[in-house]
Amino acid sequence: xxxxxxFEQIQASHIPAILVIEKENNAAPWSERSFQNELDHPYxxxxxxxxxxxxxxxxxxxxVIDEAHITTVSVAPSHRREGIGQRLMVELLxxxxxxxxxxSTLEVRAGNEAAIKLYEKLGFNVVATRKGYYPDxxxxxxxxxxxxxxxxxxxxx
Numbered sequence: 478x479x480x481x482x483x484f485e486q487i488q489a490s491h492i493p494a495i496l497v498i499e500k501e502n503n504a505a506p507w508s509e510r511s512f513q514n515e516l517d518h519p520y521x522x523x524x525x526x527x528x529x530x531x532x533x534x535x536x537x538x539x540x541v542i543d544e545a546h547i548t549t550v551s552v553a554p555s556h557r558r559e560g561i562g563q564r565l566m567v568e569l570l571x572x573x574x575x576x577x578x579x580x581s582t583l584e585v586r587a588g589n590e591a592a593i594k595l596y597e598k599l600g601f602n603v604v605a606t607r608k609g610y611y612p613d614x615x616x617x618x619x620x621x622x623x624x625x626x627x628x629x630x631x632x633x634x
Contacts, residue, residue, distance in 0.1 A: 481528055481529045482526060482527070482528050482561065482564060483526075483527050484524045484525070484526055484527075484565065484568050485524065485525060485527065486522075486523065486524060486525075487512070487515055487516060487523040487524065487525055487535070487537075488516070488525075489513070489516060491525050491532055491535070492509060492512050492513065494531075494532040495512055495525070495532065495535050496509060496512070498532075498533075498534070498535070498551055498552075498553045499512075499551060501553070501554055502551045502552075502553075502554065503551070504611075504613040504614065505611060505612050505613035507549065515537055518539070520539055520540045520541065521537060521538065521539050521540065521548075522537065522538050522540070522569060522572050522573065522576070523535070523536070523537035523538075524536055524537070524565065524568060524569060524572075526552075526561055526564070526565050528556065528561070532553075533552065533553045533555075533556040533561060534550075534551060534552040534553065534556065534561050534562065534565050535549070535550075535551055535565075536549060536550035536551070536565045536566065536569050537549050537550075537569075538569045538570075538572075538573050538581075540573060540576055540578055543577065543578055543579045543580065544578060544579075544580050544581065544582060545569075545570065545573035545574075545576075545578040545580070545581040545582075545626060546581070546582055546583070547566075547569065547581060547582070547583035550562060550565060550566060550569075550592075552565070557591075558591075562592075562595060563595055563598070563599070563632075566595070566596075566599055567599070567631045570599070570623075570626065570629065570631070571631070573626065574626050574627065574629065578626050578627070579625075579626055579627040580622065580623060580624050580625070580626050580627075581601070581622070581623040581626045582620065582621065582622050582623075583596065583601065583620075583621050584607065584610065584618040584619065584620055584621075585618065585619050585621065586611060586616050586617075586618065586619075587606065587616055587617040587618065587619050588616060593619060593621075596621050597621075598632055599623070599631070599632065600623045600625070600629055600632075601621040601622060601623045602621060602622055602623070602624075603619055603620070603621055604620050604621065604622050605619075605620040606618065606619055606620065607620060
């Protein structure tokens with residue numbers, strides 16, 4: 478079924494479906510305006526993942542000097558554990574690498590062990606913790622870095 482998975486740049490028509498997933502996945506969801514801002518962000522790449530035409534995931538990265546800052550990655554609950562998140566991250570990282578970025582960073586909830594394992598598999602390393610980072614429940618954020626994006630190759634599996 479993942480043979481039909483494709484990625485495309487965010488469009489205004491995607492935002493209603495994104496908001497549904499965002500509210501399902503995040504206790505402190507991004508606003509509609511936040512996603513609208515990604516439509517023409519001059520230093521951003523924001524992709525949606527479509528599976529058989531259904532929007533099942535989305536993610537964004539901001540290009541800051543030579544750093545790819547992953548801003549958000551989210552997969553619909555009904556499509557988790559299918560490899561979509563990894564494929565989306567690879568797509569974002571490859572586009573950032575092509576844009577000349579040499580490193581990448583992100584923050585992830587300390588309790589999101591599945592995401593942390595995925596990011597480690599992709600080559601990110603835990604470098605710090607931000608205490609009380611998330612406003613909804615004051616959960617810590619784990620700060621992760623990939624310092625070799627310019628020479629990075631995606632994992633084979």
